Amino acid sequence: MTMPFHPRSFVAWGVAVFCFLSLVGRGLAAPPQILVGPFDMFDTSADQRPAVIAAQQQWVDAAAQVFTEKLNASLRLQVQDSAAAKTALAGIAADYDHPSACRGCLLAAARKTGAAYVFIGAVHKVSDLIIYLGGELDEVSTGKPLMSEMIEVKADDATMLRRAAATMAADTLAHLPS
Structure with missing residues (x-):
């Protein structure tokens, strides 16, 4: 003798399947995108030899790369690397010696490329012993600074600059809205 399928068990199975698919779907969704502006180098130290400045620019570029890699590895953010993002950043860099000084330009570029967040970074070399790595995380939809x-x-x-960039990436992730 077979028992007919009870409507309540049908509803329970339906709810269970819905919950399972919701959790799986949420886990597979792409993380929000972030536009990372070029890290600017402000050097107010006494040592302005061209070879030193060139080496430091390579360090800054490597720090930006570490920052990007840490954000992507977290799976909480996806750093924009599209042609549109590169074009938008190149346009700002062509117009400004220090793109980080034009927060509005970077926010507009992030809006244009569909990013949820924009990161504005700058390296300030004070002396041969002290460098500051500064960063600002902004929510693009509101323009509000989050960090x-x-x-x-x-x-x-x-x-040391690469280590600071890794720490800045961790700080950035900690300031994301839940």
Whole structure:
């Protein structure tokens, strides 16, 4: 003798399947995108030799790369790397010696490319011993700053700057809305 399928068990199975698919779908959804502006280098130290400045620019570029890699690896954000994002950033860099000084330009570029967030970074070399890595995380839809951090680096060297960039990435992730 078979028992007919009870309507309540049908509803319970339906709810269970819906909940399961919702959780799986949420886990597979793409993370929000962030536009990372170029890290600017402000050098107010006494050492302005071209070879030193060129080496430091390579350090800044490497720090920006570490920052981007840490954000992407977190799976909580996807750093924009599209042609549209590159074009928008190149246009700002062509118009400004220090793109980080034009927050409105970076927010507009992020809106244009569909990013949810924009990160504005700057490196300020004060002396041969002290460098500051500053960063601001803004929500693009509101223009509201979510984070403004400054990390002091006690050495003029690439390794310390990369470590500071990794710390800045962790701080950025910690300031994302839940």
